[in-house]
């Protein structure tokens with residue numbers, strides 16, 4: 694006879710369950726770099742320091758994805774000591790992660806994504822629709838299931854002093 698816990702275990706082994714992931718990232722602004730957010734180049738603003746293109750929005754998305762599936766995090770997959778990832782577009786990191794995810798979970802489906810960018814500048818609102826379109830294309834999720842929000846930190850702390858910016862991402866997925 695199959696017990697309730699055996700059924701739950703079988704479901705976990707064969708997939709079909711729902712996952713929630715959360716990711717956070719922050720980077721320091723750097724005046725000699727271009728700014729990349731959500732896979733887009735944002736003109737006329739200092740960029741972010743980092744090993745790759747330092748797209749903190751995509752890095753938060755990647756860690757949310759990996760976290761949902763309890764896979765190694767972005768720092769483990771793409772160490773800043775590895776010259777292979779130096780200066781690469783974070784779009785490529787997302788594509789690499791999606792490849793790994795689909796290998797491990799062939800029925801993987803990203804259900805929705807909720808991203809918050811915390812920065813005093815640039816203003817996110819003028820770029821919001823383009824960011825949603827970029828994420829939709831990159832992740833294969835319909836636009837209406839993606840939310841991008843911009844917030845300031847009300848002038849407080851290192852974000853308030855415009856030393857850098859942060860991104861937070863929550864998402865849900867089926868496997």
Ligand code: MG
Pocket residue numbers: 718719720743747748749752
């Ligand atoms: Mg990062």
